[in-house]
Each structure stands twice: as structure tokens, then as C-alpha cells.
Amino acid sequence: MKSVRLLTTWVALACGAGQVFAASSQANPAQPAYDHANPNAAFLRGSTAGTTANASSIQRATGGASLNLAGQVSVSCTVTIAATAKTTSLDLKAGEQNQSVGVITETCNSSSGYTVSISSRNGGQLRSGDASAPLTSYTASYDDATGSIASGLSAIRNGAFFGRTGNLLINIPANAQAIASNYSDSISLVIAAK
Numbered sequence: 736m737k738s739v740r741l742l743t744t745w746v747a748l749a750c751g752a753g754q755v756f757a758a759s760s761q762a763n764p765a766q767p768a769y770d771h772a773n774p775n776a777a778f779l780r781g782s783t784a785g786t787t788a789n790a791s792s793i794q795r796a797t798g799g800a801s802l803n804l805a806g807q808v809s810v811s812c813t814v815t816i817a818a819t820a821k822t823t824s825l826d827l828k829a830g831e832q833n834q835s836v837g838v839i840t841e842t843c844n845s846s847s848g849y850t851v852s853i854s855s856r857n858g859g860q861l862r863s864g865d866a867s868a869p870l871t872s873y874t875a876s877y878d879d880a881t882g883s884i885a886s887g888l889s890a891i892r893n894g895a896f897f898g899r900t901g902n903l904l905i906n907i908p909a910n911a912q913a914i915a916s917n918y919s920d921s922i923s924l925v926i927a928a929k
């Protein structure tokens with residue numbers, strides 16, 4: 736029995752941070768009994784407990800990551816004109832006053848704005864295929880555009896607009912001596928972002 740107590744004391748010192756066992760398993764039934772056949776069993780149990788504690792610390796470790804998002808919107812500008820019924824039935828003999836010949840629709844998503852330019856193929860004149868027929872000059876206006884249809888109208892916008900509309904108006908002086916013929920001109924519109 737004396738040799739057992741000495742050996743038990745040696746095992747308790749070898750365990751270190753592990754459990755310290757009493758000299759007799761009967762003295763404290765809650766403690767595991769000493770294994771004579773395997774003196775290192777208690778040491779191994781203490782080592783296993785330490786390993787489990789380290790594993791738990793690893794599981795509690797946290798990490799982080801980040802994700803950058805980006806997007807882009809391209810500049811898009813469109814202009815259209817819808818002809819009115821009067822566009823092809825202008826009265827050159829009696830003349831026209833502030834007659835709407837088209838409804839212009841502007842759309843442009845440029846934050847710095849855009850410009851709408853309006854020009855006439857014939858420089859503000861209605862011309863006939865008959866060389867003997869005199870030219871019929873006219874004027875035009877659109878919204879707050881500056882300039883003239885003869886040299887070009889320009890409407891400047893200082894921001895984005897979506898579906899902005901306005902009427903293209905023309906004025907034709909009366910001409911009681913107008914020569915019978917077919918008269919025409921072509922008007923072009925261009926929209927450009929700033």
C-alpha cells in the first residue's frame with residue numbers, strides 16, 4: 736500500500752495542469768481511479784482536456800471580408816418630332832401666324848445638360864421645283880431657343896430632362912400673288928449632351 740501512495744503522488748505531479756488524484760480511489764469516488772496497468776492514463780486525460788480548450792478557442796476566432804459594388808449609366812439623348820396636320824397643308828397665299836407644325840420631345844440624362852439644334856435645309860425658305868416660282872421665306876421659333884431658322888435655332892438645357900415637349904412654330908407672310916406650285920423645305924433636329 737505504501738508503494739501505491741508514492742506512485743500516486745508521482746502521477747499527480749506529472750499531470751501538471753491536469754487533475755490531481757487522491758492516494759486512494761475510495762477516498763474520493765468522484766475522482767477517476769488510478770490505473771496501475773497504465774500509469775500515464777491520467778496524464779493523457781489532462782492533455783486531452785487542454786487540447787479541447789485550444790480547439791474551442793480556435794472555433795471562437797472571427798474573420799472579415801469586404802465586397803465593393805460599382806455600376807455605370809451611359810449618357811443617352813434622344814429627340815423626336817411629331818408632325819401636326821398643318822405640316823403639309825400650309826397656306827402660302829393667306830399666310831400662317833404662329834402655326835404649330837410639329838411637337839418636339841427631348842430626353843437626355845446628362846447631368847450637365849444638353850443642346851437641341853434646329854436647322855433648315857433651304858435656310859428658312861419654302862422652295863418649288865418650278866424655277867420660275869419665287870421662294871417663300873418663313874420664320875420659326877421653338878420654346879426658348881435662340882437664333883433663327885435661316886442660320887439655325889439652338890435650345891440650351893442646363894440639366895437632364897425626360898420627355899420635355901415643345902411646339903415648333905412657323906410664320907409665313909401672306910402673298911396674294913403666290914405662284915401655283917408645290918413648295919417644301921426640310922427641318923432637322925440634333926440633340927447633343929454637353
